[in-house]
Amino acid sequence: MIRFLMLSALLAGSLMAADVDGKWECGVKGPDGVVRPLVATLKADGMKLTGTVNGMNGQPDIEIFDGMAHGGMAMWSSKRPIQNTTVQFNYKGTPSGDEMKIDIVRADGQGAPMSCTAKRVKE
Numbered sequence: 001m002i003r004f005l006m007l008s009a010l011l012a013g014s015l016m017a018a019d020v021d022g023k024w025e026c027g028v029k030g031p032d033g034v035v036r037p038l039v040a041t042l043k044a045d046g047m048k049l050t051g052t053v054n055g056m057n058g059q060p061d062i063e064i065f066d067g068m069a070h071g072g073m074a075m076w077s078s079k080r081p082i083q084n085t086t087v088q089f090n091y092k093g094t095p096s097g098d099e100m101k102i103d104i105v106r107a108d109g110q111g112a113p114m115s116c117t118a119k120r121v122k123e
Contacts, residue, residue: 018095020044020074023123026116028104038102038116040091042076044069053078053091064091074100077107093118 020042027035039054041061049067059081067076074093079086088107093100098120105113 018044018069018072018074018093020049020069020093020095020100023121024093024100024102024118025121026102026118028114028116030114031111038104038118040064040076040093040102040118042067042069042074044074049074049076051076056080098122 021044022042024038024040024042026038028038029035036056037054040051041053042049042051042064047068047070049064049069051064051067052061053064055061062078062080064076064078068074072094074095075091076093077088077090079088081087089104090107091102091104093102100118100120101115102118103113103115
C-alpha cells in the first residue's frame, strides 16, 4: 500500500503543469547574427497555456496559440509578420526556477533553430 501511494504521488507530480506563469525575457540571436529581444508573457491554467510574445519593430504583442504546460515543459506557437508574409514559430520552454531555456523553430523548417535562456521578470 505504501509503495502504491508513493508511486501515485510521483506520477501526480510529473503530470503537474510547469511553473511558467509570468513575464520572461531573453535575447535571441537570429540567422543574421542580430540579437533581438523575446518577451513571453505566459499563464498556465492546468495544462492550457495562454499569453503573448512581443511584437518586433514596434508591432503589437502577438497572442500565442496551441499552448500547453505539462510535466516540467511548456510549448506554444506564434505567427509573426516577416517580410510581407506570416511565419509560424514553435517554442519549447524548460523552466528551472526563475530561468527558462526556450528553443524556437520555424514551422516551415526554414532557418536554423534558435534558443535563449529567459529570466522571469520580477514585478
